[in-house]
Amino acid sequence: MNKAKYITDVPKDREEAIGVIESKRPKIIFVLGDIDTGKSTLITYLANKLIETFKIGIIDADIGQKGILPPTTISLTFPRDKFTSFSELKAEKSYFIGSTTPNQFFGEMVAGLKRLVDLSTQRADIILVDLTGYVHGQGAELKRLKIETVKPDLILALQRRNELENILKPFKNKIEIINLEVSKDAKIHEPSERRRIRREKWKAYFQNSKTYRLSLNDYIISGTQLFQGRELTKEELEMLGNLFKWLVFYGEKMGEKYIAVKADLEHYSRQIDKRVLHYIDFEKLSNLLVGLIDEDGFCIGVGILKLINFREKWIEVLAPLSEEEMKKVREIRFGRIRVREDGEELGLIDRGAI
Structure with a gap:
């Protein structure tokens, strides 16, 4: 039902990112990337690596391909043990957006994310934020608003080429950014497959x-x-x-x-x-x-x-x-x-x- 699974065969730069996180201990980490670049898979990997040392919070803000139910919400969870997929995690707090696309809901997307981040900082050492793959056109503006409002300590940017540069450029001297390659195993999902996955999630919920x-x-x-x-x-x-x-x-x-x-x-x-x-x-x-x-x-x-x-x-x-x-x-x-x-x-x- 979920696209992302815990895998250990990952690009070398993931281990380097783990090293940075363990040494610098950033509180809030945004994972940024286009559709099907492996954002949820990366967060699953990071959380499983870090959970033995740190208290981890995960915010699933990808309302289009929601991993942590319920759908159409932004959800916060605090995993206590290792897990293989977001579907195993239960939301402790959710903020209602009411749509599977953020296009007309910028206010709710930013307000909901900020409220959940503020809540999570009271309980977690590290908060991993899974953002939507909406990164072009108005999507770039939405990402800018989220970054300006929440002020993450670290951005992990999954890029195939340079598709995120317009978003990242204003923050390069203000926030630490680590560029990561998109895994060769990242699967491209057709719109029909995305609808099928959402249908399964709705039915399960x-x-x-x-x-x-x-x-x-x-x-x-x-x-x-x-x-x-x-x-x-x-x-x-x-x-x-x-x-x-x-x-x-x-x-x-x-x-x-x-x-x-x-x-x-x-x-x-x-x-x-x-x-x-x-x-x-x-x-x-x-x-x-x-x-x-x-x-x-x-x-x-x-x-x-x-x-x-x-x-x-x-x-x-x-x-x-x-x-x-x-x-x-x-x-x-x-x-x-x-x-x-x-x-x-x-x-x-x-x-x-x-």
């Missing part, structure tokens, strides 16, 4: 899940424009329905802006001023991933939105959490990916869509 009915009045609702304003009257709902030939399930007004959850009764092009009216297609809420958040803002687990009753203000969420864990949930945060419990992804949703 939602195994033994239970459906919970949750009153929306009992929780903070975030990650959506819904449930933030005044509920529309029956007359207002009928007005929107008649005007745009919609079946309007629910609506609110915030300031001068209307928000409507709808389904089309007729299919035709509509001219809508989005400054005045924001509409949400009802189907986008089906099988939507939600984060179940505790009082400290960390993610206890993720669930799938299976049903929503706007009139009575309750939802049904499928989640692999116990009754005791559910009692700790204080906030329900809407994500931006739809997924079934069998692992099938139904698609990403634009951040502004809901």
Whole structure:
């Protein structure tokens, strides 16, 4: 299910990196590299080599190819013994991003990483951070923001050629950087293979899940424009329905802006001023991933939105959490990916869509 495994047949420069770490004892280590350069494999190797001498923390921030469940989160763990794969590790704290791509979630990616790093420094001698393989275009900007915010003591840069130089250049006289070769055994995964791996992880995570009915009045609702304003009257709902030939399930007004959850009764092009009216297609809420958040803002687990009753203000969420864990949930945060419990992804949703 995970691409990375513990191996001992590694390039010579890994041993040199171990020597630097053991002598200089950097607290926070970023592992930076493009897709399929062996970041998780390198961290697995380093952790197993260092764990007998140091207390190790691992932060899995690669939300696209998540090794430490749950998916769509940044996770922190403290391995106590040697391990062969990230899949053996259990997250002790997670921060909900709500997507398998960081493209529209720079704020969450940086904030979540910073919070988990701050938490890990209290318990670990060395924190190994597995970043995403998103290193080109906007991805380079995201890496710059993470480096500037967290200020790692050491960056291990896995490069095939010089694809990371634009990211590393501003930090070369400020942070120690060790360039490492990409192992000849690093496997390139096609997009279809990545989807298959994610499907297996989703399925494994939602195994033994239970459906919970949750009153929306009992929780903070975030990650959506819904449930933030005044509920529309029956007359207002009928007005929107008649005007745009919609079946309007629910609506609110915030300031001068209307928000409507709808389904089309007729299919035709509509001219809508989005400054005045924001509409949400009802189907986008089906099988939507939600984060179940505790009082400290960390993610206890993720669930799938299976049903929503706007009139009575309750939802049904499928989640692999116990009754005791559910009692700790204080906030329900809407994500931006739809997924079934069998692992099938139904698609990403634009951040502004809901």
